[in-house]
Amino acid sequence: MSPSILLFYVLSTFILLSSLMVISLSNAVHSVLFLILVFCNTSGLLLLFGAEFLSLMLIIVYVGAIAVLFLFVVMMLNVKLSSSKIQNFSILPVSILVFIILFNQFKLSVESFDLIKSQQKELEWISWILESSSIINVKAIGGVLYTKYSLLFLLCGLILLIAMIGVIVLTMHQRIDVKKQKIAIQLSRKSNEVIKFVNLRK
CATH class of the missing domain: 1.20.5 (Single alpha-helices involved in coiled-coils or other helix-helix interfaces)
Structure with missing residues (x-):
């Protein structure tokens, strides 16, 4: 068995196990962490297939932005376990x-x-001088993404914008039961009101 096939089986096994952990764990934070592991293993699999641009973009976009956004939302909302458990036989x-x-x-x-x-x-020797004039991965993906799938690309950007606005709205709720400092009132106090003399009866 060649090293590439062995690496393919190892990465695929890690992807399957991590995916099962994502859907089986009850803790939402642990599920998001295993989802990040799924993205990293998928990135390695794409790198093995020769799609370097897609591999790096998967790490930058999904792991660096979307998965961190999921983790941020889960930790800010403080998702707790539901008291009513779902019957396993129904699903x-x-x-x-x-x-x-x-x-x-x-x-x-x-x-x-x-x-x-x-x-x-048998092994194929590649002349990189001749390959320099061919279309690279970035040009091929850009040519398809911005022509044939341009509408879907814009819709995905709109969905991500709505998700970002939703996260900001969810995390900016004001709590009434929390005592907060009012800096303006503290700074506007007068010097004669700082110390108060009280006459005590003897």
């Missing part, structure tokens, strides 16, 4: 169906990866 058929679909997708990806590796019988 069992849906869970089995989703598991079968995901397992078939994983099996097809492994078979296609093994087929590509079996067709490549």
